[in-house]
Amino acid sequence: MAAEEPAGMRTVQRAIDILGLFDEQRPALSIREIVTDTGLPKTTVLRLLQTLRLNGLLWVDEHGRYAAGPALLRWARLAEHTWQLPGAALRVLRGLAAQHMETVHVYVRRDVHRVCIAQEEGPRSLRQVVRVGDELPLWAGGVAKALLLDAPDALLVRVAERSPYGAAHVATLRRWVGEAHHDGFAVSHGEREEGLSSVAVPVRGRGGAVVAALSFGGPTSRFTAERVRAFAAALGTAAKELEGVLPEVR
The missing domain is CATH 1.10.10.10 (Winged helix-like DNA-binding domain superfamily/Winged helix DNA-binding domain)
Structure with a gap:
């Protein structure tokens, strides 16, 4: 007991x-x-x-x-100071959004959730809307797969138990993480919300651990196989520029 x-x-x-x-x-x-x-x-x-x-x-x-x-105002200012990305990192996000015309997000993991700490909206009127500070689950989505790349199995079990599918979902999570390891990026189409897709890559800290995920998100109709490959390549390059820059608060 x-x-x-x-x-x-x-x-x-x-x-x-x-x-x-x-x-x-x-x-x-x-x-x-x-x-x-x-x-x-x-x-x-x-x-x-x-x-x-x-x-x-x-x-x-x-x-x-x-x-x-x-x-809470004082704590909000403190959190903003801690998590505000430096200018160089923000320029990376702006460049991605402008070149690929999709919204870019940066997420970190908080236990069995993911929290958006930065975003740059794409120029198109139809786009994914996630605000800085929004907290989302880890049981599905390209970002979740990237954030769980080096997660212990015990965490995958807890994430699965919180999902709509129950504990059995851990087998799917393991498969998704394995695929992301193999490909170097993660993709999702309508896993968490119908009609939305994402492509995400891990951002690693100085010690090599995953500290964040960098992603494109938007309507599934625009996430064709060709664009997904282009998104993954661009995100991978950008993630290298962000290594060692993001806060490593665990």
């Missing part, structure tokens, strides 16, 4: 879970909504909300709803 999670750790995780409920679609939430979404007793939610409010992480608006607090 697994050891019971310490009470202090459980409290911290619950507070983080509450903060995770807020996004651009739901910037303010009522106590009832928070209780419903977390499944926690109302007394527990009230206690956590009070602590978060006293520390400035949450704020109560004129309607009595909770919203992001002012203390």
